[in-house]
Amino acid sequence: MAKYSKKASEKVEETMHEMKEGKLKSGNGKKVTSKKQAVAIGLSEARKEGAKVPKKK
Secondary structure, three states, X not given: OOOOOHHHHHXXXXXXXXXXXXXXXXXXXXXXXXXXXXXXXXXXXXXXXXXXXXXXX
């Protein structure tokens, strides 16, 4: 199993919270309703900030 940095897990937690509030939007502007999509967005944002996140497959 992959190890994520604390910063990355915090970012995922933040995006999950946004999704549950209905504030998280995908790239095309639509609301995110899928947990998997919220996690992917969180990891992507963490990757951009330089957190330790494994590469995309």
